[in-house]
Amino acid sequence: MTKYSIRYGASLRKRHSKVKSQKIALYKCEICGKVEVERVGTGIWKCRNCKNTFAGGAYALTTAQGEIAKRLIEDLGHSGA
Secondary structure, three states, X not given: OOOXXXXXXXXXXXXXXXXXXXXXXXXXXXXXXXXXXXXXXXXEEEEOOOOOEEEOOOOOOOOHHXXXXXHXXXXXXXXXX
C-alpha cells in the first residue's frame, strides 16, 4: 500500500497518495517550457534543464492561493499601463 502504512480510513490513505504523487511529479518550467521542474525541498523547486529555482507550494509547484495572486498581479499590470 504505502511506505508509512497510513491506517484507519480510506480518505486518509487517498489524501496521502495524492500528496505523495504531487510531490514526486515533474512540472512544466515557466522559463524554458520543458517538463523538468522537480521538488528540491519544502517549497523549493528547480528546473533540471535551465537550472532556475522557484518558490512554490510544499507539495505542488503552484497552490490555489498562488494562482489567484498571480492572476490579480497580471490584471493590475494590464490596467495600470
